[in-house]
């Protein structure tokens with residue numbers, strides 16, 4: 001027998017013993033919240049929902065969680081009631097929290113305990129550990145890089161980016177005017193090299209993060225094998241993971257550095273950061289580049305998917321567009337782009353923005369890990385709670401307006417941006433970008449269903465991707481019709 005077969009047998013035996021040990025020790029250590037019945041050793045391995053997991057967790061919460069008083073014996077989790085379920089996959093405990101009250105009781109009051117990330121053997125194999133912030137457990141690497149992002153993305157810095165955000169929105173208007181059916185592609189510039197490499201990385205993320213998706217994360221000992229022994233598909237995943245992460249972090253950096261050397265570098269956060277460094281090739285430089293690379297990596301899909309959710313919601317709710325246009329015509333008119341000073345005077349646009357975050361949260365599940373369990377905060381379930389939000393699947397901006405037409409604040413919307421110590425550092429930036437986009441597109445265009453070659457409308461069903469870490473609407477067609485083409489051309493000319 002060849003030595004590689006012996007190695008596989010030995011690892012398989014070790015993996016089985018690990019599972020068995022985990023099973024026995026968990027059984028002894030924890031009394032878990034309720035959940036679907038589990039098999040010996042395998043636990044719920046065959047139940048973990050692959051599609052629309054957030055909806056299935058919410059359903060299980062109604063079935064198993066509501067009336068139960070559960071106790072988890074662990075230093076960080078104490079007793080709590082309802083809305084919390086647990087699963088076990090090969091001895092790994094997964095706890096899913098489905099309501100605001102439970103999340104507040106369990107996670108938010110112990111924010112410091114819930115800062116870890118599930119051990120990710122794949123991330124270690126491809127060199128993400130320490131530099132990939134969303135996947136890194138709180139520690140020195142995380143703190144240093146997070147500080148860079150928080151500094152650049154703090155509320156007070158937002159004014160500095162308004163000029164660039166307005167320029168980008170004007171560019172978008174021009175592109176929509178040229179190709180009114182390609183709005184979905186316009187939300188992310190598909191011809192941009194940096195966008196492309198980022199998307200390659202985003203495409204493999206669900207396989208690498210979601211619990212149970214990769215065998216090396218369930219049984220880390222298998223990570224000792226050369227990747228090809230776990231199949232060509234896995235070997236390709238390792239190769240793509242390693243290469244695309246390097247590219248996402250370092251290609252923009254090389255480009256800006258080259259531009260700084262030959263005097264062509266455009267204004268950017270990276271250029272400012274690099275010019276402020278006393279020396280190059282230092283640890284500070286590495287932390288800066290990693291921090292900003294992470295911000296770029298974490299910003300792209302979350303923002304574009306939210307924009308797509310907005311477009312879909314507008315196609316499905318033309319009456320919302322009508323009311324939005326009345327408000328915009330009154331406050332902004334057709335001869336200019338809305339600006340941030342208009343924001344307080346556009347409560348209905350604000351309500352559309354808020355309802356977009358609630359209706360289609362792009363990060364439905366947030367992960368954290370106190371000792372001994374993966375804890376998932378189900379933001380989707382919280383933002384679709386039937387009591388809090390009657391008819392939760394309907395898109396109703398009115399829920400955010402008082403009888404006098406003023407905006408009603410909703411602290412739960414923060415969950416669209418995560419919670420606790422790991423809350424999204426880019427939320428203020430996202431807030432400004434999304435608002436400006438929504439207000440501008442509605443000022444100048446009607447968002448309509450596209451038509452086929454026979455002039456029939458192409459239906460849009462408003463369904464979202466079933467399985468992803470960051471998810472958005474499934475592909476759909478639409479067309480944007482200028483409300484006043486001449487006025488729009490004048491606005492674009494003024495800014496050329």
Ligand code: HEM
Pocket residue numbers: 133134135146149153294295296298299300302303306362363365366367415416417418419421422423424425426427429430
């Ligand atoms: C609509 C837009 C956005 C949404 C819905 C969103 C949502 C989120 C959520 C839910 C998390 C926490 C994930 C978790 O706990 O596992 C997160 C983390 C993060 N976000 Fe955002 N985000 C958005 C835009 C942005 C932008 C524009 C940036 C940067 C410019 C950004 C940078 C980050 C980073 C770096 C993290 C990781 C933080 C950490 O792990 O400590 N995000 N985001």
